[in-house]
Amino acid sequence: xxxxxxxxxxxxxxxxxxxxxxxxxxxxxxxxxxxxxxxxxxxxxxxxxxxxxxxxxxxxxxxxxxxxxxxxxxxxxxxxxxxxxxxxxxxxxxxxxxxxxxxxxxxxxxxxxxxxxxxxxxxxxxxxxxxxxxxxxxxxxxxxxxxxxxxxxxxxxxxxxxxxxxxxxxxxxxxxxxxxxxxxxxxxxxxxxxxxxxxxxxxxxxxxxxxxxxxxxxxxxxxxxxxxxxxxxxxxxxxxxxxxxxxxxxxxxxxxxxxxxxxxxxxxxxxxxxxxxxxxxxxxxxxxxxxxxxxxxxxxxxxxxxxxxxxxx
Amino acid sequence: xxxxxxxxxxxxxxxxxxxxxxxxxxxxxxxxxxxxxxxxxxxxxxxxxxxxxxxxxxxxxxxxxxxxxxxxxxxxxxxxxxxxxxxxxxxxxxxxxxxxxxxxxxxxxxxxxxxxxxxxxxxxxxxxxxxxxxxxxxxxxxxxxxxxxxxxxxxxxxxxxxxxxxxxxxxxxxxxxxxxxxxxxxxxxxxxxxxxxxxxxxxxxxxxxxxxxxxxxxxxxxxxxxxxxxxxxxxxxxxxxxxxxxxxxxxxxxxxxxxxxxxxxxxxxxxxxxxxxxxxxxxxxxxxx
Numbered sequence: 233x234x235x236x237x238x239x240x241x242x243x244x245x246x247x248x249x250x251x252x253x254x255x256x257x258x259x260x261x262x263x264x265x266x267x268x269x270x271x272x273x274x275x276x277x278x279x280x281x282x283x284x285x286x287x288x289x290x291x292x293x294x295x296x297x298x299x300x301x302x303x304x305x306x307x308x309x310x311x312x313x314x315x316x317x318x319x320x321x322x323x324x325x326x327x328x329x330x331x332x333x334x335x336x337x338x339x340x341x342x343x344x345x346x347x348x349x350x351x352x353x354x355x356x357x358x359x360x361x362x363x364x365x366x367x368x369x370x371x372x373x374x375x376x377x378x379x380x381x382x383x384x385x386x387x388x389x390x391x392x393x394x395x396x397x398x399x400x401x402x403x404x405x406x407x408x409x410x411x412x413x414x415x416x417x418x419x420x421x422x423x424x425x426x427x428x429x430x431x432x433x434x435x436x437x438x439x440x441x442x443x444x445x446x447x448x449x450x451x452x453x454x455x456x457x458x459x460x461x462x463x464x465x466x467x468x469x470x471x472x473x474x475x476x477x478x479x480x481x482x483x484x485x486x487x488x489x490x491x492x493x494x495x496x497x498x499x500x501x502x503x504x505x506x507x508x509x510x511x512x513x514x515x516x517x518x519x520x521x522x523x524x525x526x527x528x529x530x531x532x533x534x535x536x537x538x539x540x541x542x543x544x545x
Numbered sequence: 546x547x548x549x550x551x552x553x554x555x556x557x558x559x560x561x562x563x564x565x566x567x568x569x570x571x572x573x574x575x576x577x578x579x580x581x582x583x584x585x586x587x588x589x590x591x592x593x594x595x596x597x598x599x600x601x602x603x604x605x606x607x608x609x610x611x612x613x614x615x616x617x618x619x620x621x622x623x624x625x626x627x628x629x630x631x632x633x634x635x636x637x638x639x640x641x642x643x644x645x646x647x648x649x650x651x652x653x654x655x656x657x658x659x660x661x662x663x664x665x666x667x668x669x670x671x672x673x674x675x676x677x678x679x680x681x682x683x684x685x686x687x688x689x690x691x692x693x694x695x696x697x698x699x700x701x702x703x704x705x706x707x708x709x710x711x712x713x714x715x716x717x718x719x720x721x722x723x724x725x726x727x728x729x730x731x732x733x734x735x736x737x738x739x740x741x742x743x744x745x746x747x748x749x750x751x752x753x754x755x756x757x758x759x760x761x762x763x764x765x766x767x768x769x770x771x772x773x774x775x776x777x778x779x780x781x782x783x784x785x786x787x788x789x790x791x792x793x794x795x796x797x798x799x800x801x802x803x804x805x806x807x808x809x810x811x812x813x814x815x816x817x818x819x820x821x822x823x824x825x826x827x828x829x830x831x832x833x834x
Binding site for chain 1 (some may be wrong): 580628631632635636637638639641642643645646647648649650651653654656657764765770771772775779804806807808809812813816817820821824826829
């Protein structure tokens with residue numbers, strides 16, 4: 233029964249471009265565009281939740297890793313003309329290495345200080361992206377970023393990008409599931425729930441925190457690559473702190489540390505503003521208030537509320 | 546040489562600004578163990594309150610300044626009463642995200658109400674230049690430094706001598722014991738927030754004639770002030786003030802001699818270096834204001 237449902241859901245997701253074309257031919261392009269953003273945001277939110285939901289480190293540096301990957305891919309693609317798979321790998325490696333390097337001083341900090349320190353790092357990365365004009369072109373933006381291509385096979389149409397996004401979120405989802413479920417996942421949760429006890433059981437907290445932080449950062453870098461290759465333009469504003477706020481809303485609304493919760497949160501929060509068509513400033517006001525209410529009233533998110541209700545009945 | 550002196554004085558002004566914000570942040574952490582991510586927004590709101598009283602209502606500078614400080618002190622009180630009280634007993638995750646959410650909401654509300662165009666509030670003193678032996682500086686900077694010294698002296702006296710200050714120090718050591726011996730812990734928390742918000746507003750009143758007021762001025766300021774709090778040793782008010790001046794002067798010198806564009810990154814560079822050498826902060830010790 234469960235397997236059948238999963239198969240149907242997967243089939244619907246894969247066939248979405250045709251379904252959209254059949255149901256709403258007029259707005260097909262727009263709907264696909266929203267779906268691509270949803271898949272990329274969902275993958276990014278999952279990579280973020282690896283750090284905050286599973287090892288319990290409230291990192292606010294995620295836009296920085298996303299941005300480092302995005303800039304690496306954008307500059308390698310336009311200036312150096314590297315082929316897409318190579319620049320994707322380079323972007324993942326660059327974001328992962330920076331996460332490792334910044335993790336060393338940051339993990340000396342705990343709790344709030346870690347959050348603030350990582351937020352500071354995110355601000356520094358944005359300052360560099362804006363001001364190092366010779367390298368990043370600053371506010372002039374990197375333009376003409378090539379579409380993904382493997383040899384002669386190019387991903388240039390909207391459905392192709394949609395499948396790429398779907399593949400990305402599936403891969404990240406499987407990776408997320410694999411990392412957080414088995415032995416490694418239990419170690420992550422031990423570190424999150426009781427650091428002292430974990431250390432006493434020979435689980436080195438720093439090692440696991442660092443592992444989740446670096447993997448999360450590297451994945452964010454890869455998603456940054458996909459993002460810029462889809463959009464084609466990269467400006468320093470993409471790295472802004474507001475991205476962290478969006479991610480926090482997605483993760484906390486859906487349910488911290490839960491694959492399904494984060495996916496639901498990401499889908500709701502990419503699609504909802506498109507449907508409601510609000511001015512961005514109003515949207516941020518509403519996001520802020522929503523985040524405040526959700527985190528106070530339902531700290532484990534809508535997913536947690538539903539779970540409790542299901543187990544109560 | 547004149548350059549160096551001028552930059553150093555600019556750095557002291559910046560340091561005074563960071564110190565007034567960081568002192569409030571450290572005070573809050575010391576007393577109620579909470580990091581207020583929305584602290585920079587107190588500065589921002591203080592700036593707008595001052596702009597409204599000074600430019601729109603045309604009140605004289607000291608009156609407008611005191612009014613803005615008073616209004617923000619009431620705002621800090623109300624903020625404790627509504628948001629902070631509900632999250633004090635919760636985990637630090639919840640506290641951090643709730644105050645971050647407050648900060649986002651306030652910043653974007655300010656954009657809706659006041660627009661993104663920066664507000665200028667020049668005073669007579671901010672355009673009068675004092676020239677001593679080749680060093681040129683605005684009188685307003687001297688006002689900032691003088692007022693900062695008075696404010697920090699007042700704060701020091703308040704925390705050391707007044708009844709409420711003693712209650713704050715007691716609470717920073719042991720909240721339960723305070724409640725047991727009859728200290729009204731909620732009243733102390735309210736007072737802490739009112740004072741911290743007033744400090745941030747006072748900084749805005751003093752400094753905004755030199756710098757402009759804009760809706761997201763608070764975000765970077767919270768970060769820098771927090772960097773100062775970490776650098777100075779967590780929750781230690783004097784340490785935070787000293788570290789603020791260190792960061793202010795370093796930032797000013799770096800902006801003058803190295804690169805103006807990257808000056809905003811300096812606070813974090815200082816913080817990271819200090820943390821690598823002394824993880825407990827420059828004046829690190831156990832928590833206590």
